Amino acid sequence: MPELPEVETVCRGLAPFLEGRRLVHVEQRRPDLRWPFPADFTQRLTGQRIIALRRRAKYILAELEDGTVLIVHLGMSGRLLITQGRPAELEKHDHVVLATEEDVWIRFNDARRFGAMDLATLETLDGHRMLAGLGPEPLSNAFSGPILAASLAGKRTPIKAALLDQRVVAGIGNIYACEALYRAGISPRRLAASVQGIRAERLALAVKQVLAEAIAAGGSTLRDYRQADGELGYFQHSFQVYDREGLACVTPECGRPLLRLVQSGRSTFYCARCQR
């Protein structure tokens, strides 16, 4: 389930193989993922040099030499597989295949097809429907306690749901929403509007810490990608509450069983004692 840290890890892992490289092969193997590909998708990419690879929220952005920007979203099951040389055979759900002049092959594999690819230009990027309206990058100075508090003011929805709202802060998914709330000691059921002052400060800090630690953990797995055939998209990371229903709260003086509840159709994991 790629959230911001996983996407950042994928981006960093791909950059050495793609930045400054020319795409000599672009193969689109079905008409759509979550949405249809642009009609001229392969034509606009083939032969282009990639100038830079970067991330915005959960999107990977590849800037091409003519100003085109390839937008990639991994959805929830999207993976990018890197091989030196053409793969002997493609796997099921390999939907897009790219190759560089250096004979590096990259496959976008996405069983559930919640992923997406689209094209924009540097000029139209900010207004692109996938990117317009995104909130601040949580790891940047554009995100802080006061900014979060202002964004939550008046919101009559649980704080958990608000954290998943990409307009409030970009890049957080279900897992890191749970983890950040646990770390901040805030109940997922708390009204978003009531997260102000010191609580908003704690939550903003928790979001930054949880994401930064996950990126650091992902970075340590990148070394392995560079050696063996790379599968970018997931990495193992240990969570304090996510998917730990019934297990003991890790806070030393607590140890109570963690609970699960469903909020707007999503599982939330939390400790009723440590989170208020």
Next chain:
DNA sequence: GTTAATACCTGTTCGC
């Protein structure tokens, strides 16, 4: 205008 529910998709897990 805001918030909640639903659709999309398929591999995996669980209960019978």
Next chain:
DNA sequence: TGCGAACAGGTATTAA
């Protein structure tokens, strides 16, 4: 063992 139901979840769309 086999089968079907439930579940996972990011985001656009629809409903309330």
